[in-house]
Amino acid sequence: MNGSFTYTPIGVFRTPYLTTQSIPKTLGEAPSADAVIEVDPAYADGLLDIEHFSHLLVLFAFHQSTARPLRVYPPGQTRERGVFATRSPHRPNAIGILTVELTRREGTRLFVRGVDVVDGTPVLDIKPYLTHFDCRPEATLGWIEGETSGGVTP
Amino acid sequence: MNGSFTYTPIGVFRTPYLTTQSIPKTLGEAPSADAVIEVDPAYADGLLDIEHFSHLLVLFAFHQSTARPLRVYPPGQTRERGVFATRSPHRPNAIGILTVELTRREGTRLFVRGVDVVDGTPVLDIKPYLTHFDCRPEATLGWIEGETSGGVTP
Numbered sequence: 001m002n003g004s005f006t007y008t009p010i011g012v013f014r015t016p017y018l019t020t021q022s023i024p025k026t027l028g029e030a031p032s033a034d035a036v037i038e039v040d041p042a043y044a045d046g047l048l049d050i051e052h053f054s055h056l057l058v059l060f061a062f063h064q065s066t067a068r069p070l071r072v073y074p075p076g077q078t079r080e081r082g083v084f085a086t087r088s089p090h091r092p093n094a095i096g097i098l099t100v101e102l103t104r105r106e107g108t109r110l111f112v113r114g115v116d117v118v119d120g121t122p123v124l125d126i127k128p129y130l131t132h133f134d135c136r137p138e139a140t141l142g143w144i145e146g147e148t149s150g151g152v153t154p
Numbered sequence: 155m156n157g158s159f160t161y162t163p164i165g166v167f168r169t170p171y172l173t174t175q176s177i178p179k180t181l182g183e184a185p186s187a188d189a190v191i192e193v194d195p196a197y198a199d200g201l202l203d204i205e206h207f208s209h210l211l212v213l214f215a216f217h218q219s220t221a222r223p224l225r226v227y228p229p230g231q232t233r234e235r236g237v238f239a240t241r242s243p244h245r246p247n248a249i250g251i252l253t254v255e256l257t258r259r260e261g262t263r264l265f266v267r268g269v270d271v272v273d274g275t276p277v278l279d280i281k282p283y284l285t286h287f288d289c290r291p292e293a294t295l296g297w298i299e300g301e302t303s304g305g306v307t308p
Contacts, residue, residue, distance in 0.1 A: 005215045005278070006160040007247040030286050039238075043246060045224035048236030052296035059213070059249055061159045070199035082202030084193075084280040087287070092197060093161040093278045095213055097251065099288055124159070124247045126238040128296055132184050133241070134253055135289045142206035142282055 009122035010046075011039035011108075013060065013115065020064055020089075020118045025075050028144075031098075031116035037123055039108040051105040055129035056112065058098045061122045062089035081143060096121075099129055163276035164200075165193035165262075167214065167269065174218055174243075174272050179229050182298075185252075185270035191277055193262040205259040209283035210266065212252045215276045216243035235297060250275075253283055 015035040017023045024031075037058065039047060050056070067090040071080040074088065083091045100112035110126070169189040171177045178185075191212065193201060204210070221244040225234040228242065237245045254266035264280070 004160050004162045005217075005276070006158050007249065008158045010246050028286055043224060043238075046237045046239075046246070048225060048234070048239060049297050050236055050239040053239065053294065054296075055290045055293035057251060059247070059251070063159075070197060071202060080202070082204055083200045084197075085200075085202060085204040085207065085282055087281055087284065091279065092164050092200070093213070095161065095249070095279050097211060097213070097281065097288075099290055101290075122159070125245060125249050127241055127251065128239055128298075129290060129293045130241065130295065130298070131291060131293050132182055134251075135291050135293070136209045136253055136255075136283060137285060137289050137291060139209035139283045139285050139289070140207065141284065142208075143203050144282075144284070 007124050009061065009124060010043045011037050011123040013037055013117050013119065013121040013123060015115050015117055015119045017118045023116050023118065031114050033115045034113050035115040037110040037112060037126070039110065041108050044108050047105070047108065050126070050128070051102065053102060053128040056100055056102050057127045057129050057134065058100055058123060059125040060096050060098070060117060061124060062094035062096050063122050064118060065089045065094045068092055077147070085142065095124065161278050163215065163278060164197045165191050165277040167191055167271050167273065167275040167277060169269050169271055169273045171272050177270050177272065185268050187269045188265070188267050189269035191264040191266060191280070193264065195262050198262050201259070201262065204282070205256065207256060207282040210254050210256050211281045211283050211288065212254055212277060213279040214250045214252070214271060215278060216248035216250050217276050218272065219243045219248040222246055231301070239296065249278065
């Protein structure tokens with residue numbers, strides 16, 4: 001499988017959540033918290049023109065996750081699901097994706113909205129959100145359909 | 155910045171593109187090619203219930219990319235942009251994201267549509283696409299607005 005790949009963070013999330021336990025888990029709703037992405041000044045040149053986009057995709061490391069189960073019980077659920085059918089932070093390659101709104105940029109600080117990660121989360125990559133690539137309003141919710149009363153995130 | 159993170163592929167893309175040069179680059183259009191994700195059988199348990207979702211997010215390594223520029227000229231463009239304001243495969247942490255349609259599953263083989271990566275691309279993670287997390291129809295296209303005649307992908 002082509003060996004392994006090693007990545008060094010380009011920045012860090014500053015968020016209101018000092019512990020993973022304090023992060024709200026809601027099903028069927030996007031996260032809404034404000035946060036700042038502090039990009040390492042060594043990568044400042046890579047931010048040129050990023051402020052022209054309203055939304056960004058952010059890849060990050062679930063750095064506090066150490067478990068690597070293949071099946072998980074999503075919060076509030078009584079049935080196991082394959083980890084690739086969930087957004088669990090505990091997964092073989094513990095990389096997360098967030099779609100955030102970029103509200104403003106101050107130098108290497110990106111002010112964003114829509115975050116549910118713990119303060120200090122290492123950021124691996126930032127990309128512009130492109131609706132024609134990334135937005136699929138017709139997507140169905142799989143096993144989550146009908147589970148929205150559970151109030152949890154898969 | 156919390157050290158480095160190492161990830162081992164969980165599978166591989168089988169696509170019609172035997173070289174990166176053969177991949178169509180179109181601006182403002184989603185990729186449309188059919189492909190297969192061959193998941194390593196060691197991770198088969200992680201796929202439980204994934205077939206209930208119509209769309210998936212796939213994280214992969216741009217394994218043929220070795221350049222790490224902070225500014226790039228997107229294809230067909232005459233002005234440099236910061237790499238984080240583009241979807242260039244040549245970036246500090248060369249991880250890609252694709253939103254694909256899952257048309258069917260046969261064991262550890264996922265048949266998907268909407269791929270623009272070279273055959274043999276290592277897959278790092280697969281997640282269900284959740285519209286409330288991942289779909290932002292209101293997102294603006296930043297510097298790409300007005301550039302759609304260029305026929306290229308940023």
